[in-house]
Structure formats: C-alpha cells, structure tokens
Amino acid sequence: MNVFNKIRNFRNIGSIHRLYSVTPKENIEKIVKNNKVVVFMKGVPEQPQCGFSNAVVQILRMHGVTYDAHNVLQDEALRQGVKDYSNWPTIPQIYINGEFVGGCDIMLQLHQSGDLIEELEKAGITSALLEKSKDEKPK
8 A cells, every 4th residue: 555545544534533523512412402401510419519519409409300410620621612502601500401591590599489390390300399398288
C-alpha cells in the first residue's frame, strides 16, 4: 500500500469518527429526553456540593421523586454545555418531562405553591406528598 492510500484510509477513519462523535448538546438532549426528571447539579444526591443543589435534592426527596442526576463538577464540558443548552447561567438545572424547569429558586417556588405536584403529574409522577395527605385524611 503506498503512502497516498494510507493517507486516504486515515482520512476515511477520521470521517467515520466525526460521524459518530457526540457533542455535549446532543448528549444533554439525549439525557433530558430519556428521563422523566433530570438534575444537573454540583455533587451527587448523596453528597451535594452546594446549598442550591442540596435544596433541590431535598425538595425532590420530599416528593419521593426518582430522578437522573449528573455531577457537573466532574465534567467541564457538561457544566458549560448544560448552561448553553438551557440558556440559563446557573447550576443546578432541573428538567421534567423533557422541559427545562429552572434552578433552585424556581423549584422552591413551585414546591411552595403546590405547582410542582402538577408538573410531576404531567410527567406521570405522583408526588409522595399527595400520598401522605391521602393517608392523613379522616375516614
């Protein structure tokens, strides 16, 4: 095989690699679309690394929500990518049913107003707070 054929084969391999490489935006979109609730946070649910991430974890825990969490501190491309994807400058970021909800302040407002229960219901998730209130009603 001459040098020109080797170069041509190398270029083809590079083209195939580019064809199958995934951008941060595509990766984030896949995560958001394939999970009912996603949290991009600092740290992990068992050990949040900032107070805002901790507050979101506590809110979701009160509602008994199972969610997919991603630690942006472990991957700078993910950290910047999620900010670009949502056009929202801060972390944590929460997605429900493929839609960007907001950060900690929005989650806190939704929780306090009761609107989070409705947002969860739209995604087919029943809040544990509803189950708890049913159990407390007199029969």
